[in-house]
Every structure is written in structure tokens, then in C-alpha cells.
Amino acid sequence: MSLDETRLVSDRQAALDYHEFPRPGKLEIRATKPMATGRDLSRAYSPGVAEACLEIAATPADARRYTSKGNLVAVISNGTAVLGLGNIGAQASKPVMEGKAVLFKKFAGVDCFDIEVNEPDPERLADLICRLEPTFGAINLEDIKAPDCFTVERICRERMGIPVFHDDQHGTAIVAAAAATNALRIAGKCIEDIRIVALGAGAAGIACLRMLMAMGAPREHILMLDSKGVVHAGRNDLTPEKREFAQDTALRTIEEALDGADLFLGVSGPGLLTGEMVARMADTPIVFALANPTPEIMPEEARCAAPDALIATGRSDYPNQVNNVLCFPFIFRGALDVGATQINEAMKLACVEAIAGLARVPASAELGAAYQGERLAFGPDYLIPKPFDPRLLPTVAVAVARAAMESGVATRPLDLDAYRRGLEGQVYRSALVMRPVFEAARGTARRIVFAEGEDPRVLRAVQAMIEETGARPILIGRPEVVETRIEREALPLRPGTDFELVNPESDARFRDYWGSYFDLMRRKGVSPDLAKATLRTNTTAIAAVMVHRGEAESLICGTVGQYLWHLRYLREVLARDGLHPAGALSLVILDKGPLFVADTHVHTEPTGAQLAETMIAAARHVRRFGLIPKLALCSGSQFGNLDSRSGRVAREALAILDEVVPGFEYEGEMHTDAALDPDLRERLFPGGRLTGKANVLVYTSTDAAGAARNLLKSVGDGLEVGPILMGMGNRAHIVTPSVTVRGLLNMAALAAMPVSSYG
Ligand SMILES: NC(=O)C1=CN([C@@H]2O[C@H](COP(=O)(O)OP(=O)(O)OC[C@H]3O[C@@H](n4cnc5c(N)ncnc54)[C@H](OP(=O)(O)O)[C@@H]3O)[C@@H](O)[C@H]2O)C=CC1
Numbered sequence: 050m051s052l053d054e055t056r057l058v059s060d061r062q063a064a065l066d067y068h069e070f071p072r073p074g075k076l077e078i079r080a081t082k083p084m085a086t087g088r089d090l091s092r093a094y095s096p097g098v099a100e101a102c103l104e105i106a107a108t109p110a111d112a113r114r115y116t117s118k119g120n121l122v123a124v125i126s127n128g129t130a131v132l133g134l135g136n137i138g139a140q141a142s143k144p145v146m147e148g149k150a151v152l153f154k155k156f157a158g159v160d161c162f163d164i165e166v167n168e169p170d171p172e173r174l175a176d177l178i179c180r181l182e183p184t185f186g187a188i189n190l191e192d193i194k195a196p197d198c199f200t201v202e203r204i205c206r207e208r209m210g211i212p213v214f215h216d217d218q219h220g221t222a223i224v225a226a227a228a229a230t231n232a233l234r235i236a237g238k239c240i241e242d243i244r245i246v247a248l249g250a251g252a253a254g255i256a257c258l259r260m261l262m263a264m265g266a267p268r269e270h271i272l273m274l275d276s277k278g279v280v281h282a283g284r285n286d287l288t289p290e291k292r293e294f295a296q297d298t299a300l301r302t303i304e305e306a307l308d309g310a311d312l313f314l315g316v317s318g319p320g321l322l323t324g325e326m327v328a329r330m331a332d333t334p335i336v337f338a339l340a341n342p343t344p345e346i347m348p349e350e351a352r353c354a355a356p357d358a359l360i361a362t363g364r365s366d367y368p369n370q371v372n373n374v375l376c377f378p379f380i381f382r383g384a385l386d387v388g389a390t391q392i393n394e395a396m397k398l399a400c401v402e403a404i405a406g407l408a409r410v411p412a413s414a415e416l417g418a419a420y421q422g423e424r425l426a427f428g429p430d431y432l433i434p435k436p437f438d439p440r441l442l443p444t445v446a447v448a449v450a451r452a453a454m455e456s457g458v459a460t461r462p463l464d465l466d467a468y469r470r471g472l473e474g475q476v477y478r479s480a481l482v483m484r485p486v487f488e489a490a491r492g493t494a495r496r497i498v499f500a501e502g503e504d505p506r507v508l509r510a511v512q513a514m515i516e517e518t519g520a521r522p523i524l525i526g527r528p529e530v531v532e533t534r535i536e537r538e539a540l541p542l543r544p545g546t547d548f549e550l551v552n553p554e555s556d557a558r559f560r561d562y563w564g565s566y567f568d569l570m571r572r573k574g575v576s577p578d579l580a581k582a583t584l585r586t587n588t589t590a591i592a593a594v595m596v597h598r599g600e601a602e603s604l605i606c607g608t609v610g611q612y613l614w615h616l617r618y619l620r621e622v623l624a625r626d627g628l629h630p631a632g633a634l635s636l637v638i639l640d641k642g643p644l645f646v647a648d649t650h651v652h653t654e655p656t657g658a659q660l661a662e663t664m665i666a667a668a669r670h671v672r673r674f675g676l677i678p679k680l681a682l683c684s685g686s687q688f689g690n691l692d693s694r695s696g697r698v699a700r701e702a703l704a705i706l707d708e709v710v711p712g713f714e715y716e717g718e719m720h721t722d723a724a725l726d727p728d729l730r731e732r733l734f735p736g737g738r739l740t741g742k743a744n745v746l747v748y749t750s751t752d753a754a755g756a757a758r759n760l761l762k763s764v765g766d767g768l769e770v771g772p773i774l775m776g777m778g779n780r781a782h783i784v785t786p787s788v789t790v791r792g793l794l795n796m797a798a799l800a801a802m803p804v805s806s807y808g
């Protein structure tokens with residue numbers, strides 16, 4: 050067996066194993082309500098369930114209120130045109146329908162039942178689907194062959210009061226139209242002028258061409274082919290949909306049709322296009338070979354025939370995946386959320402514009418991380434966003450919701466700004482919690498210096514920071530390295546315009562910087578030579594000196610190296626005029642909400658006074674997130690039961706706070722479970738002054754706080770914002786080497802907050 054054959058066999062087996070193990074299929078159903086007690090049982094089922102039934106019987110629209118209907122879509126197929134595999138039957142289509150259901154859920158939080166029906170007759174199939182309306186909020190028809198799909202969709206749309214959307218028609222048409230819009234821009238051609246050849250006159254082919262016409266393509270510039278060749282006026286075997294595109298032409302074959310064509314649209318079957326055919330097309334031909342799983346032509350062959358071709362396929366293993374997955378999760382999300390009664394032309398066109406537009410703006414931080422090593426800059430290999438682009442959900446769903454509202458099909462109009470924020474909160478878990486911080490940071494124009502300016506994560510974060518805050522970045526790094534990495538990451542950043550660059554090897558200000566450092570450190574054993582050496586080799590020291598000299602308002606360092614190493618230089622330069630490190634606070638965002646942990650890094654084994662200071666600082670910081678601080682002092686000792694170091698310092702801190710009366714809730718010392726479980730705490734220590742669950746856990750050593758933070762991140766799947774360095778007047782923050790681009794962006798937003806709101 051050749052290497053390629055071996056790889057094929059192993060890929061095939063891997064795909065089968067994926068479906069079979071650890072349990073068959075790709076889906077399960079989960080309950081969303083507790084079912085642990087007899088009381089739960091009597092509410093979920095008889096007798097309590099009757100109350101919900103009666104409400105719905107009286108007001109049918111309340112089905113959305115008391116059942117999952119409002120977020121439930123049926124993915125329905127009869128298996129007559131499954132991918133490009135043909136009529137393989139309903140049962141064999143189930144993996145595709147389960148797959149669609151998974152994508153609905155993962156990309157847009159939409160719940161789905163996949164329904165495979167043994168019903169080849171379109172009218173009977175439509176009748177069956179219409180009778181499912183009580184169960185679902187919307188219907189996604191899938192892989193039903195043409196022309197039956199047109200009949201099924203028409204009947205369902207006429208009879209049902211919920212959106213019915215045949216994805217192979219409209220989802221494909223939307224995504225292909227978005228990609229065509231961008232490809233034409235790059236090729237410098239206008240849709241009104243180009244010649245289009247479509248191979249495939251089925252569900253996808255007809256809908257794609259109708260969409261291109263809605264965007265301005267003249268019908269007489271389009272040639273359509275089916276399995277019998279060119280669809281021309283002399284044929285008497287045409288369905289009404291094909292007849293719509295029949296031309297009065299002498300051309301009969303695909304070769305003849307492609308002579309001088311600008312756009313090939315393949316939605317037919319595998320391997321039907323050859324390199325010779327592509328070579329007959331116009332300059333900069335657009336070749337969309339969208340048949341799944343094997344396209345009409347493999348990209349390598351098309352590229353070989355026309356090196357400047359703009360090529361797309363339906364597959365994820367090549368650039369430009371033109372696949373309806375870029376559309377269906379998001380168009381249904383928007384339609385369901387505004388209670389749309391249908392998905393109309395305005396909603397589809399809004400979707401085209403939203404998807405096409407996303408490819409033309411710089412990729413987000415998360416996307417860069419998800420597709421590392423790929424160039425995500427608008428161009429021949431990036432005509433269309435990637436399916437994992439987190440911007441798709443908020444951008445497309447909001448565009449669809451707006452179009453539904455404006456075109457009068459929304460029964461539950463929304464505040465679209467709030468809607469967008471909610472969706473952003475779903476994709477960027479930190480977005481909701483961080484919103485008050487980003488809002489305070491906007492327009493402050495604070496200058497933030499990044500000590501490790503050559504790190505690609507920093508470059509991506511800086512790009513996002515320019516877009517999302519008013520802050521002005523300064524990078525410390527060698528210009529040639531920074532520029533090469535900007536180019537490699539395909540970022541539109543321009544040194545000098547978008548950010549200031551400080552070259553640690555030769556900056557005109559070097560003399561001033563080491564001089565400042567020497568002045569600060571001369572009585573702490575630092576000689577001029579040592580000051581020069583430090584400022585030549587240590588970018589954290591340079592950043593700190595810049596903040597000290599007023600050339601920047603805040604700094605961020607720590608993407609490499611140890612926390613305490615960085616802290617040493619920040620202390621030396623910036624801990625003056627009453628500022629000193631008061632602890633490090635980590636915010637960990639969990640599914641159940643945010644939880645803060647302190648002190649994770651600064652005081653290895655704090656005294657009682659240091660702990661009390663950390664707690665006061667932590668409470669102040671928590672308020673900046675719009676939250677009410679509730680602090681628990683956590684220890685192995687519980688309400689005075691151990692004479693350990695930890696118990697003693699916790700009690701000392703408590704006594705200090707009692708004297709200060711700091712104006713927030715605190716209690717201690719206690720085990721972590723008592724901090725988080727008010728009932729347990731009440732049993733152990735009735736009448737304590739902490740109410741409810743603590744949201745700030747303060748530990749008596751960085752060992753314990755660090756362990757709690759790491760467990761929340763790794764086992765609790767928490768997303769960290771921080772560590773936030775407290776006590777330094779928001780003049781410096783030290784991240785940790787595991788920081789992500791989003792993590793750096795969050796820290797940049799914190800650093801950009803004005804000192805007034807920083808408190
Ligand atoms: N990338 C994407 O997002 C999507 C891709 N697709 C792909 O598009 C293809 C078609 O899907 P769909 O429209 O749903 O299926 P249909 O069954 O509705 O249509 C198939 C069309 O292809 C034509 N065809 C079949 N064989 C040939 C051939 N040898 N030469 C010329 N035309 C041929 C058929 O011709 P005839 O009318 O004479 O039978 C028919 O018009 C599939 O491969 C599917 O995977 C579909 C949806 C989305």
C-alpha cells in the first residue's frame with residue numbers, strides 16, 4: 050500500500066472511530082432542570098407539569114415560555130441527496146443530520162432534534178413536517194433532492210407559522226454569495242459584467258444562481274448545466290426551476306460553456322471539472338468547487354491550470370471553505386431570538402453582507418489562536434471567514450435579527466445593542482464580566498507599554514486593544530523582529546502610526562533611561578555600569594522606567610519569566626509615593642459565575658497586616674467589575690479551631706479589619722467549602738456576618754491561593770482575568786506565561802482604566 054493509501058485507510062478508520070467511541074453517535078439529551086428530590090419530580094412531572102400544560106392550552110404562544118420550543122430546531126431529511134453521495138436513504142443520512150445538530154449547538158447554542166424520515170414523496174413529507182409545528186421553533190430541511198425540495202419547502206412555508214429554511218438551497222447560496230462578493234473585489238470584476246457557469250442544477254445550484262441574480266448578475270450571463278449538459282431552451286426535460294435559467298444557446302458541453310467564463314460554481318458531484326477546463330476560463334478565474342465531500346476539482350489541480358485562480362471548496366482542509374456551516378447556526382439564532390415567522394430575502398441578504406464583511410476586517414485574537422500558522426488576512430486564500438470565527442455569532446445573528454425586525458417578520462423585537470452584548474458574552478466568556486472595565490477604558494487614551502513587544506500574542510492583543518479601547522500602545526522590541534511577526538500574523542499594524550516602538554538595543558532615550566534607573570537605585574548598590582547593563586537587557590526595567598518618567602501610564606509584562614522576577618524591578622522603580630504591591634488578584638470566570646482569588650503571587654506567606662491590606666484592595670477591585678465584594682478568609686483552620694500559622698494570621702487580619710470597619714462583607718477563617726456554601730457555614734458558625742456565597746477567596750499563602758486559582762482554571766474550566774497587581778495605582782501588571790491573547794487584551798483594558806475609576 051502506498052503512503053497515500055495508508056493515510057486514506059487510517060483517516061477513514063479515525064472517522065469511523067470518532068462516530069463509534071466512546072459511545073455511538075454524536076449527540077445526547079440533557080435535562081436542564083434538577084431532578085434530585087420528590088419535590089423536583091412532582092414539579093417536572095405529575096402533578097406540577099399540568100400547570101404548564103394548562104397555561105399553554107390557554108395561550109399557545111406560552112409554549113416558548115414553558116418548554117424548549119423557542120430554541121429547538123428540527124433538522125429533517127429523507128436522505129435523497131445526502132452531501133454529494135446521492136440518494137443513500139434516510140437511515141444512512143443520520144450521521145450528517147446529527148452533525149448539523151452538533152454544529153447548531155456548538156456554534157450558536159441552538160438545540161436540535163435530527164429527524165430522518167422514510168418518505169420519498171415530497172407532498173407527504175411536507176404534510177408530515179407541517180404536523181411537527183407544536184414541537185419546534187424552526188425547521189431546517191436538509192439533503193432533500195431537487196426538485197422535490199422546492200415542493201417540500203413551498204408547502205411548509207405556506208402552512209407553517211415558523212421559519213422553514215432549506216439549508217442546501219439558502220445556506221449554500223448565502224455563503225457562496227458572500228465568497229463571490231469578496232472574490233470579485235479581489236479580481237477587480239463587477240457582478241454585472243461576469244460570465245457564470247454553474248455545474249449542478251439542483252437545490253444548491255438553483256438557489257445560488259437566484260442569489261447571484263438578486264445581487265446583480267444578469268440572467269443572460271449565466272449558463273447552467275445538469276447531468277445532461279447545458280440547460281438550454283431546446284430541452285423538453287426541464288423542471289420549472291431549471292427552465293428559469295434555460296438559455297437560447299448552441300453550447301452543449303461544460304468545455305464549451307467554460308470558454309472565457311469568470312466564475313465556475315460547482316454544486317454537482319466529485320471530479321467533474323478538469324484542469325484543461327479551468328484553463329479555458331477568463332483571467333483570474335473564480336473556481337468554487339463546492340461538492341461534498343469530494344469537490345468537482347481538487348484545489349491543487351485548479352491552481353496548476355490557472356495560477357491566479359481564486360479557489361474555494363466545501364472542505365475544511367483547504368483555504369476558503371464555502372460551506373453552509375458559516376450560515377445556518379447564526380441565521381437560525383437571529384430568527385429564533387426575534388420570534389421570526391419566516392426567514393425572508395432581507396434576512397438572507399443581511400447574512401451575505403455580514404459574512405462577507407467579516408472576512409475583510411482583521412481576524413480576532415481568538416481566531417488567530419485557533420488557526421495558528423494560517424494567514425488570516427483578506428486575500429485569495431482568505432475570501433471568507435473561518436467556521437470557528439467567534440465574531441460570526443454576534444455579527445450574523447444581530448444582522449439577521451435587525452433585518453427581521455425591519456422587514457416586519459419579528460414577533461419579539463429586541464434591543465439589538467443588548468442582544469449583541471449577550472451574544473458576545475456567550476462566545477467570549479469574559480466579555481460580560483469585563484464590559485464595565487472596557488467601558489471605563491474607552492476613550493482614556495492612556496499609554497500602555499508592553500515589555501515583551503515581540504511576542505505574537507502581544508501583537509494580536511495590541512491590534513484588538515486599538516479597536517476596543519482608546520488606549521495607546523507602546524511596544525518594546527527589536528523593530529525587524531516586530532515587523533516580521535506582524536507580517537507573519539497578517540496584522541494591519543503599522544509601527545509609528547498604530548503604536549510607538551522602543552528598540553531595547555538602540556533607543557535614543559537609552560541614556561535618559563539608565564540615568565533615571567541609576568538615580569533611583571544608586572543608594573541600593575547599583576553602579577552606573579550595572580544600571581546600563583540592566584536597561585540594555587531587561588525590558589521590564591525599561592517599561593518601569595518609562596512609566597516612572599511619565600512616558601507611559603501603565604505597563605504589562607510577564608509573558609515570559611517568573612512573576613517575582615518581574616515584581617522585583619517594578620518594586621525598585623515604581624513602589625514609591627505611597628504605592629507598593631498589595632497582592633495579586635485573579636478573577637476566574639466559571640460557568641457558575643465569577644470567583645476572585647487572592648493573593649496568588651505577591652506575599653508568599655503574608656503577615657496579618659499584609660492579608661488585611663490585600664483584602665481591602667481586593668474589595669476595591671471587585672467593585673470595578675460592578676460586583677459587590679463578599680470576602681472569605683480561607684484556611685485549614687476554621688473559626689479558631691487550629692493554632693496554625695495560617696489560622697493565626699487569618700485571625701490577625703480579621704482583627705485589623707474589625708478595627709478599620711472597611712465597608713464590605715468579610716468573614717473567616719474557614720475552609721473553602723464553607724466560604725462557598727452558606728448552609729454549611731451556618732451549621733458550623735451560626736450568625737456569621739457573611740451573607741450568601743463568598744465571591745472573593747483570600748488565602749494565607751500564595752501556595753494555597755495559586756493552587757485554588759489553578760484548580761479553578763484546569764478542573765473547573767475557568768477563564769482567568771489577571772493576575773491583577775494591586776496597590777500600584779494601576780501603573781503595572783504582571784501576566785503569567787500561559788496568558789492568551791484575550792487574557793492580554795483584558796489586562797490591557799484594566800491597565801487602560803482611568804485612575805479615577807481605578808480608585
Ligand atoms: N459546500 C456546501 O455548503 C454545499 C455543498 N453542496 C454540494 O452540492 C452538491 C449538490 O447538492 P444538492 O444541490 O443538494 O443536490 P441535488 O441532488 O439537489 O442536485 C444535484 C445536481 O447535480 C447535478 N449532477 C449530478 N451529477 C452530475 C454530472 N455528472 N454532471 C453534471 N451535473 C450533475 C444533478 O443533475 P440532474 O438535475 O440532471 O440530476 C443535479 O442538478 C452535493 O455534492 C453537495 O454536497 C450542497 C449544499 C451545500
Ligand SMILES: CC(=O)C(=O)O
Nearest residue numbers: 132133217341372373
Ligand atoms: C454542506 C451540505 O449541506 C452538503 O454538502 O449537503
Ligand SMILES: [Mg+2]
Nearest residue numbers: 132191192217
Ligand atoms: Mg446538505
